[in-house]
Amino acid sequence: MAVSEQFKDVFAQLxxxxxxxxCPTRPVMAQVTGRxxxxxxxxxxxxxxxFSGLHQHIDGISQKMLSQYLKSVVRYGLVERLVEPTVPxxxxxSLTPLGQSLAQQLCALLSWFSANTPALEAAQQRYDxxxxxxx
Amino acid sequence: MAVSEQFKDVFAQLxxxxxxxxCPTRPVMAQVTGRxxxxxxxxxxxxxxxFSGLHQHIDGISQKMLSQYLKSVVRYGLVERLVEPTVPxxxxxSLTPLGQSLAQQLCALLSWFSANTPALEAAQQRYDxxxxxxx
DNA sequence: CTGTATCCGGAGCGATACTG
DNA sequence: CAGTATCGCTCCGGATACAG
Numbered sequence: 001m002a003v004s005e006q007f008k009d010v011f012a013q014l015x016x017x018x019x020x021x022x023c024p025t026r027p028v029m030a031q032v033t034g035r036x037x038x039x040x041x042x043x044x045x046x047x048x049x050x051f052s053g054l055h056q057h058i059d060g061i062s063q064k065m066l067s068q069y070l071k072s073v074v075r076y077g078l079v080e081r082l083v084e085p086t087v088p089x090x091x092x093x094s095l096t097p098l099g100q101s102l103a104q105q106l107c108a109l110l111s112w113f114s115a116n117t118p119a120l121e122a123a124q125q126r127y128d129x130x131x132x133x134x135x
Numbered sequence: 136m137a138v139s140e141q142f143k144d145v146f147a148q149l150x151x152x153x154x155x156x157x158c159p160t161r162p163v164m165a166q167v168t169g170r171x172x173x174x175x176x177x178x179x180x181x182x183x184x185x186f187s188g189l190h191q192h193i194d195g196i197s198q199k200m201l202s203q204y205l206k207s208v209v210r211y212g213l214v215e216r217l218v219e220p221t222v223p224x225x226x227x228x229s230l231t232p233l234g235q236s237l238a239q240q241l242c243a244l245l246s247w248f249s250a251n252t253p254a255l256e257a258a259q260q261r262y263d264x265x266x267x268x269x270x
Numbered sequence: 271c272t273g274t275a276t277c278c279g280g281a282g283c284g285a286t287a288c289t290g
Numbered sequence: 291c292a293g294t295a296t297c298g299c300t301c302c303g304g305a306t307a308c309a310g
Contacts, residue, residue, distance in 0.1 A: 014242065015249050019174060021195035025248040028255055033168035035303080039154060051272055059155050062304050067273060077258025088271040089310085098254055105247045109240045113160040114150050119233055120163055123212025170282080186292055197284050202293060223291040224290085 031072045036061055038106045040069050041095070044079065045103050048094035078102060166207045171196055173241045175204050176230070179214065180238050183229035213237055 017023050031037050036058065043049065043057050055066055070093060073079040078099035084090040095103060113120075152158050166172050171193065178184065178192050190201055205228060208214040213234035219225040230238060248255075 014177070014245055018245055018249060019178065019193050024252055024256065025245075028252075029173070029248060030170065033173065035165065038164070038168065043154065057154055063273075064275095064305090065303060068303090075259055075262040076255050077261070083272095089273090091272060098251065098258070102247060102251070105240075105244045109244060110153055110160075112237060112240045113164060114153060116233065116236070117159055117163075120211050121159065123233070124210055127210045127212070190292095198293070199285090199295095200283065203283095218292095224293095226292060 028076060031069070031076070032102070032106070034069070036065055036069045037073070038110065040066070040073065041078065041099060041103050041106050042110055044093060044095045044099070045107060048082075048092045051091050051093070054093065073099070163211060166204070166211070167213075167237070167241075169204070171200055171204045172208070173245065175201070175208065176213065176234060176238050176241050177245055179228060179230045179234070180242060183217075183227045186226050186228070189228065208234070 018025070032041070039058050039061075040054065043054055049057070051066070051070075054070075055061065055063065058066070070079065070081075074081050074093075077096055080094050080096050082092045082094065084092070153160070167176070174193050174196075175189065178189055184192070186201070186205075189205075190196065190198065193201070205214065205216075209216050209228075212231055215229050215231050217227045217229065219227070
């Protein structure tokens with residue numbers, strides 16, 4: 001199968017330590033793949049956005065979490081924080097080149113989920129119906 | 136910039152509801168992008184694996200979490216569970232076609248993290264050194 | 271407007287012990 | 291070997307109030 005060959009190549013490029021407990025990517029992964037990380041990165045793809053803009057755009061996030069995740073991604077060099085010394089202050093967030101390259105991967109992932117939502121839901125219903133209708 | 140154009144196209148294909156609170160992909164994302172989801176899927180890329188094999192391969196995961204995450208991905212139709220009626224019983228997990236297509240995205244993401252670990256670590260050190268050396 | 275500080279409930283997760 | 295059940299702890303995450 002061509003598909004198998006294809007992604008086995010990708011897999012083969014993964015360093016051996018990817019599954020190690022102390023793999024340095026684990027913390028970053030935890031943030032980016034955390035509850036809000038991917039959505040924040042993706043939200044900045046169309047262009048820079050203000051704090052309040054993100055707060056509105058990403059439905060359901062609290063100020064605390066937005067602030068917290070933003071601090072992380074800024075620290076990782078994925079997002080740039082630009083402060084306009086005006087009154088009231090305006091803070092603009094935008095993707096760095098590094099963040100843009102990550103955004104491509106994340107958008108691909110989000111696209112996959114969107115595209116395969118029907119299949120995923122169908123599988124769940126099949127699973128739930130087959131085994132434990134009581135639960 | 137060519138890069139911008141490129142992933143803006145990808146982004147444009149995302150449904151408008153991707154950022155909605157009730158987006159149906161959120162629960163699945165939560166699992167797959169949870170602490171172990173991606174690693175489990177990725178671990179099955181080279182081929183089917185047994186429970187104990189996964190337990191060893193994915194460093195640091197507990198039986199409870201492995202079992203729990205496996206149940207989820209099976210329910211989502213991403214992984215197939217095959218029980219050999221032998222004594223002692225042998226259970227083999229393998230990716231479904233749906234799971235394989237997801238695995239491609241996840242492997243790409245893992246690859247990105249592996250490839251950009253130096254840049255990410257450098258950014259962190261820069262950030263930490265610049266502002267709060269006391270902490 | 272853009273955050274930070276505090277409190278608090280619940281989910282996630284690990285360790286351990288137990289079952290088939 | 292392949293799980294399930296229970297306990298306990300940590301940390302995530304929301305609501306609210308406060309600060310620059």
